[in-house]
Amino acid sequence: MYPFNDSMKMMNRRYTVLLSVFICQVYTMLAQDCPSKQDLQNSIQQAQKLLSSQEASYMQSLRTLRKKLNLLHDSVTRLPAKPKNLTCPNLDTPVNGRKLGKTLFPGHEVHFLCDVGYELVGSEMRQCKDSLSWSGQQPVCKDIDECLSSPCANGGTCTDEVNGFSCFCAKGWAGPTCQSPTPTFFVSIMNTSPVVGGGAAAASSFPLTHTSAFLRQPKCSQVQGTTHCTCEPGFTISGRENSVCTDIDECKLFHNGQAGRLCLHACVNTAGGYRCTCPAGYNVTRDGRNCKDIDECGSRQNNCTRDQLCINTYGGFQCVKVECPQIRNATYVKTSPTRCERNPCPADSRSCSQAPNSVSYHHMSVVSNLSAPRVIFRVSAVRMMGDTLRFALLGGRGRRYFTVQRSDRQTGELLLTSPVQGPATLDVEVEMSELERRELLGRYITKITIFVSPYEF
Numbered sequence: 001m002y003p004f005n006d007s008m009k010m011m012n013r014r015y016t017v018l019l020s021v022f023i024c025q026v027y028t029m030l031a032q033d034c035p036s037k038q039d040l041q042n043s044i045q046q047a048q049k050l051l052s053s054q055e056a057s058y059m060q061s062l063r064t065l066r067k068k069l070n071l072l073h074d075s076v077t078r079l080p081a082k083p084k085n086l087t088c089p090n091l092d093t094p095v096n097g098r099k100l101g102k103t104l105f106p107g108h109e110v111h112f113l114c115d116v117g118y119e120l121v122g123s124e125m126r127q128c129k130d131s132l133s134w135s136g137q138q139p140v141c142k143d144i145d146e147c148l149s150s151p152c153a154n155g156g157t158c159t160d161e162v163n164g165f166s167c168f169c170a171k172g173w174a175g176p177t178c179q180s181p182t183p184t185f186f187v188s189i190m191n192t193s194p195v196v197g198g199g200a201a202a203a204s205s206f207p208l209t210h211t212s213a214f215l216r217q218p219k220c221s222q223v224q225g226t227t228h229c230t231c232e233p234g235f236t237i238s239g240r241e242n243s244v245c246t247d248i249d250e251c252k253l254f255h256n257g258q259a260g261r262l263c264l265h266a267c268v269n270t271a272g273g274y275r276c277t278c279p280a281g282y283n284v285t286r287d288g289r290n291c292k293d294i295d296e297c298g299s300r301q302n303n304c305t306r307d308q309l310c311i312n313t314y315g316g317f318q319c320v321k322v323e324c325p326q327i328r329n330a331t332y333v334k335t336s337p338t339r340c341e342r343n344p345c346p347a348d349s350r351s352c353s354q355a356p357n358s359v360s361y362h363h364m365s366v367v368s369n370l371s372a373p374r375v376i377f378r379v380s381a382v383r384m385m386g387d388t389l390r391f392a393l394l395g396g397r398g399r400r401y402f403t404v405q406r407s408d409r410q411t412g413e414l415l416l417t418s419p420v421q422g423p424a425t426l427d428v429e430v431e432m433s434e435l436e437r438r439e440l441l442g443r444y445i446t447k448i449t450i451f452v453s454p455y456e457f
């Protein structure tokens with residue numbers, strides 16, 4: 001049965017002889033007589049038994065060792081020849097975007113972000129594969145074409161801008177999306193002049209402004225014995241005997257008129273016309289009536305420090321600092337400007353393994369009085385390891401405005417349930433937990449902060 005059976009038996013015999021001699025020597029040393037033949041035989045028998053059992057376990061260890069060596073040999077011969085370069089090739093940073101992650105070893109990930117006003121086309125994340133190539137597609141940052149949805153009504157022309165669009169309205173239409181008919185008063189005053197006789201009925205409803213800039217001399221001419229007087233555009237004939245042209249206060253006349261307001265925000269009457277103004281943080285658009293948010297983050301008109309994120313809001317900006325959570329017995333590391341991931345937990349720390357695996361931070365800007373219900377954010381699992389995902393709304397100052405619903409197996413949606421009046425800052429936390437046979441595999445928290453504009457624009 002054993003390969004070395006014979007030689008081992010020989011060794012065994014030799015040991016027995018040596019042992020018996022040794023035993024006899026010990027007895028002699030103790031100054032006693034050498035033991036009897038019977039005693040010696042007993043001792044020798046015991047030693048032989050001992051040796052046999054030693055022999056068996058020794059053989060057993062040898063066989064185990066051989067087996068292990070064979071396995072090791074097999075696995076070494078099966079290993080592929082290692083390539084010289086152990087990294088994936090470097091990846092380009094997309095134009096108008098950023099790349100996060102510098103490590104090019106297999107298993108590591110590189111993430112891509114686009115600047116405000118651009119959307120990512122391609123892979124948000126690429127992983128260095130064992131084959132030393134990258135997963136996914138090289139992304140590009142595409143200017144979001146807000147014109148694609150044809151937002152300008154009534155024949156208006158749309159111009160795409162970074163982070164927005166503007167409409168140039170066809171004649172007769174106004175408003176941010178050319179939704180309102182232009183008040184036709186200017187046109188009609190030109191068409192209905194000259195005004196003759198006992199004064200225009202319309203004129204009496206406009207109070208005379210005392211500033212002389214708001215009064216003009218009419219242009220009068222004699223035609224076949226009758227005097228015809230006309231005013232410049234924006235003025236209307238008034239006074240006794242139609243002797244004066246008075247500025248029309250377009251702001252008052254068209255304030256909340258049926259045809260729509262002249263200005264999105266505020267109207268300033270001027271001699272012969274009007275001017276729209278916008279709150280701080282907005283520029284008047286080229287059509288003169290609407291307000292367009294200034295992107296302070298894109299234009300360096302902000303004082304955010306290097307360790308802060310600049311978030312453009314409607315009418316302003318916010319500097320935010322993303323700090324990883326402080327949770328007992330768990331430590332976090334920032335893996336992107338807006339994401340923290342938990343470091344591996346010690347094997348025995350239950351409190352660490354129950355802490356969220358990651359916490360992501362998102363900041364959004366919305367206008368006031370946004371109609372509801374509407375989905376404003378989606379949370380999705382990129383890779384699913386368990387058999388179930390659960391979505392839940394945790395705390396936050398804005399909790400009462402939101403619910404969480406599921407849109408498909410891997411996606412949860414944050415739903416705004418009622419309009420929010422600005423200015424306000426709301427925050428909510430959405431939790432996604434992954435389970436496998438009801439056992440919690442991980443928790444992923446998304447903290448969403450929403451900056452609500454003071455205005456509906």
Ligand SMILES: *[C@@H]1O[C@H](CO)[C@@H](O)[C@H](O)[C@H]1NC(C)=O
Binds near residue numbers: 085
């Ligand atoms: C190894 O990778 C580096 C950087 O990615 C590259 O410069 C070099 O040419 C590569 N060498 C080989 C032999 O592929």
Ligand SMILES: *[C@@H]1O[C@H](CO)[C@@H](O)[C@H](O)[C@H]1NC(C)=O
Binds near residue numbers: 282283294
């Ligand atoms: C907005 O207006 C400011 C001056 O009020 C001007 O400096 C800036 O260039 C304008 N921005 C745009 C995008 O028109």
Ligand SMILES: *[C@@H]1O[C@H](CO)[C@@H](O)[C@H](O)[C@H]1NC(C)=O
Binds near residue numbers: 303304305319
């Ligand atoms: C930025 O400036 C505003 C005033 O313009 C100030 O209130 C704010 O504290 C400043 N923020 C930082 C981070 O310096």
Ligand SMILES: *[C@@H]1O[C@H](CO)[C@@H](O)[C@H](O)[C@H]1NC(C)=O
Binds near residue numbers: 328329348349351
């Ligand atoms: C958790 O942290 C506390 C101190 O904050 C420590 O006493 C305790 O041993 C830790 N428990 C584990 C399981 O690490």
Ligand SMILES: *[C@@H]1O[C@H](CO)[C@@H](O)[C@H](O)[C@H]1NC(C)=O
Binds near residue numbers: 369421
């Ligand atoms: C909010 O918008 C609705 C229509 O969308 C409007 O009726 C309502 O007056 C607005 N509320 C405020 C406070 O502006």
